[in-house]
Structure formats: C-alpha cells, structure tokens
Amino acid sequence: MKQIDRYVLRLLVGPFLFFLVIFAGIIWLNQALRIVDVVVSNGQSGIVFAELSFYLLPKVTETVVPIAAFSAAIYLTNRLYSESELVVIMSVGRSPALATLPYLIFGGICMILMTGLTHFLTPLSVTSLQDRQHEMSKEYLTQFIVEGEFNTPEKGVTIFFGTTSPEGHLTDVLINDRRSPSTVVTHTATKGRIISDDVQPKLVLLNGSVQRYQRESGTLNIVQFDSLAYDLSQFAKDVQERRISARELSTLQLLSPKPGGPASELKVTARTVEAHDRFVKSLLAVVVPVIGAIILISSGYDRSGFFLRIVLGVVFMVGINSLRGLMQSWVANEGAHWIVLYVPVALGIASGILLIKAGMADWKSGLKGIFLRREAPI
Numbered sequence: 001m002k003q004i005d006r007y008v009l010r011l012l013v014g015p016f017l018f019f020l021v022i023f024a025g026i027i028w029l030n031q032a033l034r035i036v037d038v039v040v041s042n043g044q045s046g047i048v049f050a051e052l053s054f055y056l057l058p059k060v061t062e063t064v065v066p067i068a069a070f071s072a073a074i075y076l077t078n079r080l081y082s083e084s085e086l087v088v089i090m091s092v093g094r095s096p097a098l099a100t101l102p103y104l105i106f107g108g109i110c111m112i113l114m115t116g117l118t119h120f121l122t123p124l125s126v127t128s129l130q131d132r133q134h135e136m137s138k139e140y141l142t143q144f145i146v147e148g149e150f151n152t153p154e155k156g157v158t159i160f161f162g163t164t165s166p167e168g169h170l171t172d173v174l175i176n177d178r179r180s181p182s183t184v185v186t187h188t189a190t191k192g193r194i195i196s197d198d199v200q201p202k203l204v205l206l207n208g209s210v211q212r213y214q215r216e217s218g219t220l221n222i223v224q225f226d227s228l229a230y231d232l233s234q235f236a237k238d239v240q241e242r243r244i245s246a247r248e249l250s251t252l253q254l255l256s257p258k259p260g261g262p263a264s265e266l267k268v269t270a271r272t273v274e275a276h277d278r279f280v281k282s283l284l285a286v287v288v289p290v291i292g293a294i295i296l297i298s299s300g301y302d303r304s305g306f307f308l309r310i311v312l313g314v315v316f317m318v319g320i321n322s323l324r325g326l327m328q329s330w331v332a333n334e335g336a337h338w339i340v341l342y343v344p345v346a347l348g349i350a351s352g353i354l355l356i357k358a359g360m361a362d363w364k365s366g367l368k369g370i371f372l373r374r375e376a377p378i
Helices: 003-041 046-082 085-090 101-138 252-255 268-297 307-334 336-377
Strands: 150-154 157-164 169-177 185-194 201-214 222-231
Touching: 003 046, 003 101, 046 085, 046 101, 046 185, 046 268, 085 169, 101 268, 185 222, 252 268, 268 307, 268 336, 307 336
Parallel strands: none
Antiparallel strands: 150 157, 157 169, 169 185, 185 201, 201 222
C-alpha cells in the first residue's frame, strides 16, 4: 500500500466513527424507548434498562456500519475535492481506479467488522435480550410489589404497600378486591412478608383484618386476624413458551442444523434467508464506500459542487437496501433459490465497475488533452 493510500485510509477513520456514533445513537434511542415501556410495565429498575440497552448495541451497530461507511466516503471525497487534494492526486497520474483503492481497503475492514457482528455478536446479543425479556415476563411479583404506590395487577384489584425490603418484609398492606359484583373484599395489615415455596409465592399478612362489604344489603363484616396467607399466584400472567428465532442462532447452526437442535425446529427457508442475508450484509459493506467515492470521482471536478451526485448516491444506496429486502421477501414467500439474495451485491459491484470505467475514460481523455496542448506548436 502506498503512502497516499494510507493517508486517505487514515482520513476515512474519523468521519466513519463520527457517523457511526451519530446514526447508532439515533437508532439506539428509538429502540431504547420501546425498552422503557417493557421495563416500566414489568416494574424493573434502571439497571435492567441499562442491561437491555447494552444487548441492543451489536444489532444497532450492524445496521449503521454500511450507512456510516457510505457517508464517510462521500464526506471525505467531497472534502478532498474542495481542498484540491484529490485534483492534485489525479493530476499527477493517479487514475480513478487507483484513487478508489483506499476506499476498497476500507470496505474490506468494514466487511470484517460486519462479519463479526452478523455471524457472532448479534445472534448472542439477541439471544440474551430475548432470554432477559422472557424472564421479566415471568417475574410478575415485581410488577405490583412497589413501595408507596397503588398498583393494579388485575382489573378490579388494587394493592398498596407502605414499605418494602429486599428480604420480602412489607408494612402497611392494603388489598382491595372488587372483582365480585356482589362483594367488595379489603385486606389490611400492619405487616406482611413474601414467602416463596416450591409451588407458588404467598403473601403472609400479620396483625390485620378482612372487611367484606355486601353491595345489595349494604352490610359490612370485619374479621380480625393475627396471620393470614394470601395467594399471589392468582395474579400470575400466562407466559408463552420461549421460542428460538433464526436471528438468535449462529450461521453454522443455520446452515448445518443438528438433529434435535434449536435450528431443526425452524423452517428451511427461514434458516436459509437469515444465513445468506448475513453474508449479503458483509459483502455490501465492501461495496458501499467504493460507490460513495467513485460516484463523485467518476465525473471529474465540478465548480457547482456535488450536491446532485450525492443525492443520486443516496438514492442508489437506498434502492440497493430496498432491493435486499425485496429479495428476502421473494425467497421467503415464493421459495426462490437463495442465490437471488446476492442480486443487490452483484448490482452494486457492476455499478461500481461501470462508474470506474466511466471515470477512467474521462481521465484518459483529460490526459490526452494535456499532451496535445503541450505538443501544439507556438
């Protein structure tokens, strides 16, 4: 690699990291808002929110790496043009094909990063996220055992605890049950304690009373007690069985499922689409920075700027990504062969080659014009 290639490659790192952080932050914020609803509805703490947010990072990073690579290539190429560095580079014999070499190397680095994310880190993080959310859905006690707040674990039931402790000790307990159309039952106790056994957790109330109000007759019956066991399992939610999705499995498991393993329960089409889509994402990471650079380099210098070319480049990349989604749907729904998934990659490579050839033709004609001017008689 020549020194000039190392120079351009080094300049690409800064914009790439900048766009990576910006785009990842935007997408992460959008995903984190959904997690807030899950955490709040299940009565979890901020630590759980931080844990779930951490599991989102690999998937978010995988999504924004190609976007950040394309944006960095566009930004740097435009900057090199505006500061006349690229004009000088090409005027001394550096062709458009050679000028895109550092972008191609940079794309190879992005491909390695995408390979690690798509094939390893993202499946692990998705598995951890799904497991944690499934555990939270089963922890129904944390949804309504909250200190100093009125909660409704079920329609017609209101529960209040004055104070709580990690050991399960409670004070100032109030349970108001209005589910029966004829009777309102209210449990009150000065103290309580959560006791978990092998079957279901129970709430033991101490020094309290049970008040039964008959709606029709308007009578109120009060029974005092020293201790009373209250069944909390009635508020347990029906949690569906945890099912493994294709996103959670490694590429090796998807392509070579073991008999009786988690991948064997999935449809062949779902496994095939997910596995090859990961390869497509990695390959597109090589193409996008080259496209971002050559779409500006191929047409030469323009005093009016490159706004229109940049817009065309963005439209082209959006079209490539949309085509990738279309191919996924086609293979999954129509049963087409998995090779169709690589059409966006082939289109991107072909477009890059055509743009480089167009740039080479303009560059050679420009050199020819220079030589003719030098040889013209005075």
